[in-house]
Amino acid sequence: WLPSFTGAYQLELKVPAAGEVGQAKRFVLQTPLASTTGVVLNALEGSGTLKGQLTLNLRLVDPVVIGYALRLSVDADRVQVTPAQLEYTNVRGTVQLSSEGGVSSEAISGVLFGKPVRLSIESDPPTQAGAQTRIHQTGRIGAQDLLKWLDLPIAQVTGLADYRAELQLPSEASTPVLLHVTSDLVGVQSTLPAPADKPAQASWKTEAMVALPPKAPPRVTLQLGARARMQIEAATDHPPRIALCIQCRSVEFPQAGLALQGTTASVSLPAWSRAFQTLNLPAKGATNFPVTARLSIEQLHLTPGWTATEVVAGYDQNASGWQLSIESPDVSGTVQGGESGRPVLADFQRLSIPMPSPGSDASQPRRVTPASMAKLPPTRVQINALEIDRQPLGRWTFELQPMTRGLGLNNIRGEFEGFRVNHAELLWRMPETSEEASTTRLRMRATGGDVARLTGAFGLEPVASSEALSAEADLIWPGDPTDLALAGLTGRVDINAENGKMYTGGNTGALGVLSLFNLDALIRRLDLNLTDLGGNSLNFRRLSARAALDQGTATLIEPLRIDSGIGKFSLTGSADLLTNTVDGHLVATLALADNLPWYAGLLGGVPTAVTVFIATRILERPLAQMTSARYRIQGNWNDPQVSLEEIFADENATPN
Numbered sequence: 001w002l003p004s005f006t007g008a009y010q011l012e013l014k015v016p017a018a019g020e021v022g023q024a025k026r027f028v029l030q031t032p033l034a035s036t037t038g039v040v041l042n043a044l045e046g047s048g049t050l051k052g053q054l055t056l057n058l059r060l061v062d063p064v065v066i067g068y069a070l071r072l073s074v075d076a077d078r079v080q081v082t083p084a085q086l087e088y089t090n091v092r093g094t095v096q097l098s099s100e101g102g103v104s105s106e107a108i109s110g111v112l113f114g115k116p117v118r119l120s121i122e123s124d125p126p127t128q129a130g131a132q133t134r135i136h137q138t139g140r141i142g143a144q145d146l147l148k149w150l151d152l153p154i155a156q157v158t159g160l161a162d163y164r165a166e167l168q169l170p171s172e173a174s175t176p177v178l179l180h181v182t183s184d185l186v187g188v189q190s191t192l193p194a195p196a197d198k199p200a201q202a203s204w205k206t207e208a209m210v211a212l213p214p215k216a217p218p219r220v221t222l223q224l225g226a227r228a229r230m231q232i233e234a235a236t237d238h239p240p241r242i243a244l245c246i247q248c249r250s251v252e253f254p255q256a257g258l259a260l261q262g263t264t265a266s267v268s269l270p271a272w273s274r275a276f277q278t279l280n281l282p283a284k285g286a287t288n289f290p291v292t293a294r295l296s297i298e299q300l301h302l303t304p305g306w307t308a309t310e311v312v313a314g315y316d317q318n319a320s321g322w323q324l325s326i327e328s329p330d331v332s333g334t335v336q337g338g339e340s341g342r343p344v345l346a347d348f349q350r351l352s353i354p355m356p357s358p359g360s361d362a363s364q365p366r367r368v369t370p371a372s373m374a375k376l377p378p379t380r381v382q383i384n385a386l387e388i389d390r391q392p393l394g395r396w397t398f399e400l401q402p403m404t405r406g407l408g409l410n411n412i413r414g415e416f417e418g419f420r421v422n423h424a425e426l427l428w429r430m431p432e433t434s435e436e437a438s439t440t441r442l443r444m445r446a447t448g449g450d451v452a453r454l455t456g457a458f459g460l461e462p463v464a465s466s467e468a469l470s471a472e473a474d475l476i477w478p479g480d481p482t483d484l485a486l487a488g489l490t491g492r493v494d495i496n497a498e499n500g501k502m503y504t505g506g507n508t509g510a511l512g513v514l515s516l517f518n519l520d521a522l523i524r525r526l527d528l529n530l531t532d533l534g535g536n537s538l539n540f541r542r543l544s545a546r547a548a549l550d551q552g553t554a555t556l557i558e559p560l561r562i563d564s565g566i567g568k569f570s571l572t573g574s575a576d577l578l579t580n581t582v583d584g585h586l587v588a589t590l591a592l593a594d595n596l597p598w599y600a601g602l603l604g605g606v607p608t609a610v611t612v613f614i615a616t617r618i619l620e621r622p623l624a625q626m627t628s629a630r631y632r633i634q635g636n637w638n639d640p641q642v643s644l645e646e647i648f649a650d651e652n653a654t655p656n
Contacts, residue, residue: 163182168180180209440476451463470496476489553575
């Protein structure tokens with residue numbers, strides 16, 4: 001019996017208590033302690049032993065007031081916090097339950113996710129409005145354990161970090177349970193691409209709040225300092241709702257699926273593509289997870305060596321398909337896909353692609369290979385304004401078709417500088433053995449007008465002009481499509497042109513093959529009369545040729561034939577396009593009356609009157625008719641060595 005300060009007496013009974021965790025929980029819930037501890041105890045399940053002391057305090061007043069206090073030593077193999085789906089093992093410590101103070105403890109040890117933790121418990125007075133019990137916890141946690149608990153399959157985030165957590169258990173069952181976690185993430189490493197990359201030693205102030213409503217899906221709010229804010233609402237009967245805002249603190253929660261918005265300095269599309277391949281994403285073709293994304297990106301790395309700047313990107317996915325939009329000074333367009341089995345549609349208003357420069361990082365071995373390109377979906381592409389290395393190349397359409405070991409561009413159509421390409425094909429393929437290099441093959445036919453306009457568009461010195469031109473090519477070179485170079489080029493080129501002019505000089509690079517069809521420098525060495533044709537160039541009515549290319553050497557498999565205003569010319573032989581040299585034969589068929597100086601040269605420079613007499617007697621032809629001469633051509637294309645070999649009565653006659 002104990003006297004009371006109020007003048008009443010109290011009766012205090014102390015009874016030893018011992019039993020199994022489940023037994024103790026059922027016992028307490030059947031006592032008046034349930035009114036102050038029931039919410040907490042209902043949230044816990046476990047196995048193990050308890051022992052301690054139950055104290056009953058009776059205030060002998062009218063009516064009698066009974067107080068309860070239970071002090072227990074806990075030795076539990078397992079304790080599960082069911083609202084948070086957290087399971088502790090090896091729980092040791094002392095817990096107090098009372099009718100006035102709820103649940104409390106000073107120090108409890110345990111293991112969570114395989115790591116030791118320290119816990120303490122405190123409760124508000126039961127009479128306080130909004131009273132709650134708070135479980136404080138400190139320890140270390142593995143990043144993968146936490147991500148698995150959140151059901152986020154991100155394998156690139158690893159390591160251990162210290163944290164502080166507080167689990168808030170309300171006294172009213174209708175109020176959500178809250179879990180608040182803070183950490184600086186020192187020790188956690190992320191190998192995800194920027195802006196989600198993180199060194200292990202970097203400090204990121206992070207706060208996470210998990211709300212667990214009793215009859216609603218749990219919601220997670222994650223704040224990574226000023227870097228990003230994410231909200232996740234998980235559910236078992238439908239896909240989660242996720243809102244992610246990069247470099248901002250406010251985010252609008254979507255009605256369904258994922259909503260992404262924000263600003264970032266740099267994003268690598270190939271790097272993120274490789275990262276997503278390792279994630280456990282919804283199955284291909286899944287349409288029950290809507291996605292809406294809006295990002296402003298200072299630098300968007302599209303492929304090695306190709307970066308778009310000042311990009312505004314958008315992505316939308318719904319039940320009918322998906323669409324990606326990009327707007328920047330270099331790229332403007334959309335890419336969209338729908339039902340499985342149907343090709344993706346890519347429509348670009350503007351597309352500017354850089355060419356890798358020798359010695360740059362972009363010219364090093366590329367991650368983009370025919371094998372990886374084979375994983376792309378079939379795609380129909382339309383480009384209204386194409387640029388390569390800031391060079392405008394007109395309007396193009398093609399069908400991208402992946403193959404087992406490569407990539408095909410079929411039905412290529414293009415319009416550029418008055419020329420039209422129809423039904424061209426480009427094939428980029430990896431050989432059967434990995435030791436060999438990939439190869440590219442191009443088959444095309446182009447028709448148009450002035451070839452000088454075409455070469456001038458590339459900043460090259462024109463070799464000729466024309467009113468009409470048609471060309472066919474079947475070319476093969478080692479490497480990818482951007483590796484086109486004369487040194488490795490093999491194949492065939494056919495050219496037919498009408499009503500044009502030839503100019504002295506020539507081109508280098510891949511277009512240097514056009515120099516093979518320029519006879520202007522050679523013809524000028526023959527001392528022909530070009531005055532009536534303008535004097536500055538050789539006019540022609542028709543030009544035709546077929547050449548075979550092999551590692552920088554071009555061989556005329558059908559003669560280069562030119563029908564000009566002063567006569568006809570036919571060239572056979574070969575040319576080294578790398579050294580700009582030629583070794584061949586030229587047959588010139590001209591009218592004597594218009595080219596007496598030329599014929600005098602053939603006869604060793606005799607006077608003109610003698611030239612006329614000899615020509616009419618030897619060839620037995622009038623001056624107005626045609627005479628042919630065969631020359632050996634050797635040396636530099638612009639300054640060749642020309643030597644006479646034969647003179648003909650006409651192009652088809654027997655040499656004299």
